[in-house]
Amino acid sequence: MRPQPPPERAAVGEAEREKPHHDGHRDRLRDRFAQAGEAALADYELLELVLFRTIPRRDVKPLAKTLLARFGSLSQVLNAPPHLLAEVDGMGRSTALDFRILTALQQRTLRQEFRGRDLLSSWAALLDYCRAAMAHETREQFRILFLDKKNALIADEVQQTGTIDHTPVYPREVVRRALELSATALILVHNHPSGDPAPSRADIDMTKTIAATAKPLGIALHDHLIIGRSGHTSFKAAGLL
Structure with a gap:
């Protein structure tokens, strides 16, 4: 046993x-x-x-x-x-x-990295935030960063959400909102769900229209960023602005 x-x-x-x-x-x-x-x-x-x-x-x-x-x-x-x-x-x-x-x-953590700071001197943090917020969206979003005279962030707003390859943008509405917030500068950001950050002809034309509408009112357009999963495009760096 x-x-x-x-x-x-x-x-x-x-x-x-x-x-x-x-x-x-x-x-x-x-x-x-x-x-x-x-x-x-x-x-x-x-x-x-x-x-x-x-x-x-x-x-x-x-x-x-x-x-x-x-x-x-x-x-x-x-x-x-x-x-x-x-x-x-x-x-x-x-x-x-x-x-x-x-x-x-x-x-939120990434956004707080540049709050209260000169956004143009916090460019890497801004790009990290934009990629985190938009690179994986399945529909196009058009986002506007409204800045004060010291280039500090006043507001970060998604103005429009569209389809997989198009977002309607109304330049007068962009400028009207900038005036409401007493912003003196803008950075435009939108995503390409396809992953390719190359700008379309419509993107380029829309950007030029917003810049031309804002300039006489003392509002500068610093840049337009296109965010894709494979990278980003800066209109300023590409000589498109």
Whole structure:
């Protein structure tokens, strides 16, 4: 007859058998991040750390890898539309909401990097913010940054949202809003959902019309940025303004 282990040892052994194998993985991943930072983790492992928060009792490594394979990058996963995230088996509404919260935090943090500062001397921070806010939008947005005489940000407003390849822009409305805010300068920003930031003929003509309408009223147009997933175009740098 095989000897039986003491009751307390038997209880511990049973608990270890029932404990999900991924519990130890979660602890090890958190410890590695705490000790070595994000550089020590692969993209899917960073995504796992986010998924741990809303999926507490499941191995989320397969889901993290599936999301990256489906959308292509961490940035595209976190910015994916909720209806597309819902198509991935294992994704729930609360997890999709967590992704939206993360992107909102990122955008607000980046925007605060240049608040109260000369925007023209904070150009890298401005580009980071515009990319985070617009590069992954599935429809065109036309955004205006209204500046004061010290080139500090007065307001950041999305004036229009259009289709996948067109946004209606009304130069008189742009200038009227600038006058309401007592802005003395503008930076125009819009995205190309196709990913290609090259300006169209319509983009160029619209920009020239806004510049010509604003100038007699003492409002300068500093630049027009087109944001795409593959990069950006500055009208000023390209000699189009």
